[in-house]
Amino acid sequence: MNLRGFHGQVPASTCPGCKGLATGATSADANRRAPKAGDCTVCIECGQISQFSHELELVALSDAELLKLPAAVRQQLRAMRRAVRDRVERLS
Numbered sequence: 344m345n346l347r348g349f350h351g352q353v354p355a356s357t358c359p360g361c362k363g364l365a366t367g368a369t370s371a372d373a374n375r376r377a378p379k380a381g382d383c384t385v386c387i388e389c390g391q392i393s394q395f396s397h398e399l400e401l402v403a404l405s406d407a408e409l410l411k412l413p414a415a416v417r418q419q420l421r422a423m424r425r426a427v428r429d430r431v432e433r434l435s
């Protein structure tokens with residue numbers, strides 16, 4: 344992960360996976376802009392893949408919606424989800 348990208352607060356939203364409160368985001372690349380509607384994200388607590396709505400609320404991304412994304416994006420999201428879930432498993 345390139346930490347030169349965006350790292351900051353986003354409007355508070357609830358993760359559709361774990362119901363945790365999300366108030367921040369970090370980009371997975373050097374993109375310095377804040378998240379916008381349609382961007383995908385992975386919950387650092389549970390690995391849920393979501394998409395930011397127009398109000399920047401987190402909406403779960405279905406498998407069908409995930410399949411519509413470019414392969415490189417899909418692979419990156421799945422790798423991030425796997426890393427989070429592996430971490431959660433190690434800590435439990």
Ligand SMILES: [Zn+2]
Binds near residue numbers: 358360361386387388
């Ligand atoms: Zn979550």
